[in-house]
Amino acid sequence: MAVSDTVAATPPAATPTPPAPSRRRRGRTAAYWLYLLPGAVLFLLVIGAPLVGTLYLSLTKWSGIGDPRWVGLDNYQHLLHDDVFWASFRNTIWMLVAMVVVPTVLGLLLAAVLFDVIGRRFKPRTAAALRAAFYLPQVLPVVVAGIVWGWILRPDGAFNSLLDAVGLGALRHDWLGDPGTALPAVMGVMIWVQIGYPVVVFMAALQRVDPELYEAAEVDGANWLHRFRAITLPQIRPETFVVALTCTIAALKVFGPIFALTRGGPDNATNVPSYFAYYTFFKKLQVGYGSAISMVLTLIIVVVAGIFIWMQARSERRDRGF
Amino acid sequence: MQRFRRLVAAIALAATATTTVAACGGGDNGDDSDAKVLKLWHYESETSAMGVGWNKAIEIFKSEHPGVEVRFERKAFEQIQQNAGMIINSSEGPDIMEYNKGNATAGLLSSQGLLADLSDEADKRGWADKLSPSLQTTARYSDKGVMGSGNWFGVPNYGEYVTVYYNKDLFQSNGVKVPTTMAEMTAAMDTFVGKGITPLGMAGAEYPAGQLFYQLALSKADRQFVDNYQLYKNPVDFKADPLKYGADTFAQWVQKGYVAKNSASLKAEDMGTAFIGGKVPMIVSGSWWYGRFKTEMKANWDTFLFPGNTLQAGSSGNLWVVPENSKAKSLAYDFIDITLRPEIQDLIGNNGGVPVAADASKITDPKDRKLIEDFNTVSKSDGLAFYPDWPVPGYYDVLVSGFQGLINGSKSPDQVLDTIAKPYADGVKEITGK
Numbered sequence: 001m002a003v004s005d006t007v008a009a010t011p012p013a014a015t016p017t018p019p020a021p022s023r024r025r026r027g028r029t030a031a032y033w034l035y036l037l038p039g040a041v042l043f044l045l046v047i048g049a050p051l052v053g054t055l056y057l058s059l060t061k062w063s064g065i066g067d068p069r070w071v072g073l074d075n076y077q078h079l080l081h082d083d084v085f086w087a088s089f090r091n092t093i094w095m096l097v098a099m100v101v102v103p104t105v106l107g108l109l110l111a112a113v114l115f116d117v118i119g120r121r122f123k124p125r126t127a128a129a130l131r132a133a134f135y136l137p138q139v140l141p142v143v144v145a146g147i148v149w150g151w152i153l154r155p156d157g158a159f160n161s162l163l164d165a166v167g168l169g170a171l172r173h174d175w176l177g178d179p180g181t182a183l184p185a186v187m188g189v190m191i192w193v194q195i196g197y198p199v200v201v202f203m204a205a206l207q208r209v210d211p212e213l214y215e216a217a218e219v220d221g222a223n224w225l226h227r228f229r230a231i232t233l234p235q236i237r238p239e240t241f242v243v244a245l246t247c248t249i250a251a252l253k254v255f256g257p258i259f260a261l262t263r264g265g266p267d268n269a270t271n272v273p274s275y276f277a278y279y280t281f282f283k284k285l286q287v288g289y290g291s292a293i294s295m296v297l298t299l300i301i302v303v304v305a306g307i308f309i310w311m312q313a314r315s316e317r318r319d320r321g322f
Numbered sequence: 323m324q325r326f327r328r329l330v331a332a333i334a335l336a337a338t339a340t341t342t343v344a345a346c347g348g349g350d351n352g353d354d355s356d357a358k359v360l361k362l363w364h365y366e367s368e369t370s371a372m373g374v375g376w377n378k379a380i381e382i383f384k385s386e387h388p389g390v391e392v393r394f395e396r397k398a399f400e401q402i403q404q405n406a407g408m409i410i411n412s413s414e415g416p417d418i419m420e421y422n423k424g425n426a427t428a429g430l431l432s433s434q435g436l437l438a439d440l441s442d443e444a445d446k447r448g449w450a451d452k453l454s455p456s457l458q459t460t461a462r463y464s465d466k467g468v469m470g471s472g473n474w475f476g477v478p479n480y481g482e483y484v485t486v487y488y489n490k491d492l493f494q495s496n497g498v499k500v501p502t503t504m505a506e507m508t509a510a511m512d513t514f515v516g517k518g519i520t521p522l523g524m525a526g527a528e529y530p531a532g533q534l535f536y537q538l539a540l541s542k543a544d545r546q547f548v549d550n551y552q553l554y555k556n557p558v559d560f561k562a563d564p565l566k567y568g569a570d571t572f573a574q575w576v577q578k579g580y581v582a583k584n585s586a587s588l589k590a591e592d593m594g595t596a597f598i599g600g601k602v603p604m605i606v607s608g609s610w611w612y613g614r615f616k617t618e619m620k621a622n623w624d625t626f627l628f629p630g631n632t633l634q635a636g637s638s639g640n641l642w643v644v645p646e647n648s649k650a651k652s653l654a655y656d657f658i659d660i661t662l663r664p665e666i667q668d669l670i671g672n673n674g675g676v677p678v679a680a681d682a683s684k685i686t687d688p689k690d691r692k693l694i695e696d697f698n699t700v701s702k703s704d705g706l707a708f709y710p711d712w713p714v715p716g717y718y719d720v721l722v723s724g725f726q727g728l729i730n731g732s733k734s735p736d737q738v739l740d741t742i743a744k745p746y747a748d749g750v751k752e753i754t755g756k
Contacts, residue, residue, distance in 0.1 A: 177586025
């Protein structure tokens with residue numbers, strides 16, 4: 001018996017199956033894709049094509065001129081044994097502390113204090129002015145900030161003069177010239193640069209929280225810390241994810257401040273993968289190797305971003321109760 | 323329908339025009355003597371010695387080539403440095419361009435066939451006679467792009483060298499004489515240290531530390547060492563003199579307070595401004611500072627060659643190169659020839675530059691004349707030893723990092739020599755395959 005006969009012989013189902021999407025509805029869905037087309041084309045041109053190009057170059061040996069020579073996975077094998085590469089990733093962990101952990105925690109506290117205490121006890125304009133002050137370093141071009149901090153931290157700079165002025169002249173130091181202090185100094189600068197971003201995002205998030213929740217908690221006798229833990233933190237979790245994700249990506253690919261402040265030195269004490277890739281690519285003219293570093297960095301950023309997004313989605317599902 | 327026809331006609335017209343223009347441009351038939359445009363790029367500022375000299379050269383070129391248009395474009399140094407390969411490999415590049423000397427730049431482009439071979443012109447026009455052997459080193463490149471031998475791929479017409487700048491007023495007020503030997507130099511520095519003055523300005527975050535190390539090493543070196551180190555003629559032992567002497571002496575100078583221990587993070591600009599401001603009595607640095615000190619420094623100052631050295635860090639300046647794609651090669655050669663004429667060379671010298679073929683007696687300012695005479699002394703005795711970061715790409719940062727460690731005391735001279743030896747060996751292997 002032919003299959004078509006079987007189908008034809010099957011009696012109509014007792015319960016009606018859901019109707020198939022009408023042709024009109026399918027047409028409308030297809031039209032949505034048209035709206036995605038410009039973005040998709042741009043993505044392919046601006047991100048997709050360079051990414052494929054970099055992947056190809058990472059499998060070659062090339063000085064930037066002439067024809068690249070195919071070397072397969074040699075560059076990646078070399079990376080695994082390159083001390084500078086691993087040193088740069090160790091420094092990245094410290095940059096994550098300076099650009100994600102400290103700014104997020106401090107930013108949260110500052111936003112809560114500005115919103116809850118300053119905003120209520122003083123005029124809202126005071127809180128807004130302070131918020132703008134914290135955000136100011138984000139507006140400055142990072143290279144300008146780097147140069148200015150370079151002046152402040154140099155041996156005869158403002159920071160050492162300040163130490164002199166407060167009677168701590170014995171602590172005078174070449175902060176960026178000593179491998180022991182260069183990374184902490186750069187971390188301090190990065191905390192200063194980053195702090196305004198979470199403050200602004202968290203303050204906006206706090207304005208979204210229903211005041212009745214706080215009022216109810218206050219009636220129940222909850223103090224500020226209780227309210228902060230039980231209401232503020234859970235309510236602004238989506239913004240926390242966004243801040244943590246964007247700051248993590250910024251920390252992983254940080255380049256400008258390192259370039260302006262230390263060029264990765266002294267003795268690779270402040271080297272990071274993006275600066276190492278730049279140095280290998282443009283200074284050593286090892287385009288293939290520089291591309292391999294960039295590819296590994298890209299992969300790490302994509303994986304970390306994926307983990308964050310997955311955690312965020314899981315958290316949202318849990319909040320909705322399914 | 324009519325609109326469609328108009329569109330087709332417009333496309334056809336554009337296509338015809340394109341092919342006609344392309345035909346006018348002509349293929350490269352090897353004869354460009356009738357070219358009517360010379361596209362010239364360089365990156366010197368208008369008021370610099372070279373900028374002034376080359377402006378005059380353009381004037382002379384125009385008067386000697388009536389009907390030829392000079393299309394000059396001033397470019398940024400970094401713009402040329404990072405994009406030269408792509409630029410001159412295209413049809414949009416210049417006919418003649420200022421470009422950086424060295425293996426990683428002019429050498430690399432020449433090895434890829436992107437630069438015109440200037441050997442015949444150098445012989446025919448006498449350029450080879452005007453440039454001393456050590457100046458020719460940066461003009462000639464082997465087929466692997468290693469400088470020092472092979473064909474001519476560039477022509478320098480100015481030079482640069484490392485010398486000692488000193489503040490005459492500070493020397494006088496502290497009773498210090500201008501040293502002529504290394505013993506006198508260290509005695510002078512001891513005097514300054516005794517009076518609480520750090521004698522040598524330094525900038526560990528940029529080139530000055532590497533250059534001081536190299537100057538010290540050169541005091542124990544000969545031409546064979548320079549050839550081995552810069553031109554890979556023989557392997558270099560970093561744990562032996564002269565490099566060992568350079569690193570050891572540098573460390574001693576830091577310990578004795580000749581060089582400030584807290585100068586590891588300073589940049590060359592910091593060192594220069596400290597000298598201009600009279601904060602340090604001496605700096606060891608290049609002739610590129612000369613014009614600036616002349617303009618900005620209020621105290622009396624002068625220069626003397628690093629005492630006791632027959633070899634000095636220094637080289638030709640950057641090069642005129644002619645891209646292989648140039649459609650006006652003959653005109654480009656004429657222009658190079660003009661820049662080497664005495665009147666342009668003297669003009670460069672009288673504006674604070676270091677010409678390679680000037681008559682020192684034609685330089686009116688005695689201080690300018692001394693700068694050029696010192697250069698001529700070094701150049702004629704084959705004393706230019708190039709720069710320590712030249713041998714391999716990326717070596718500049720290696721040296722900076724290494725000598726920062728020596729200044730801040732985080733590394734011993736032996737450790738620094740180890741740090742800088744491996745990248746050198748890796749880089750040489752990369753270039754020579756050995």
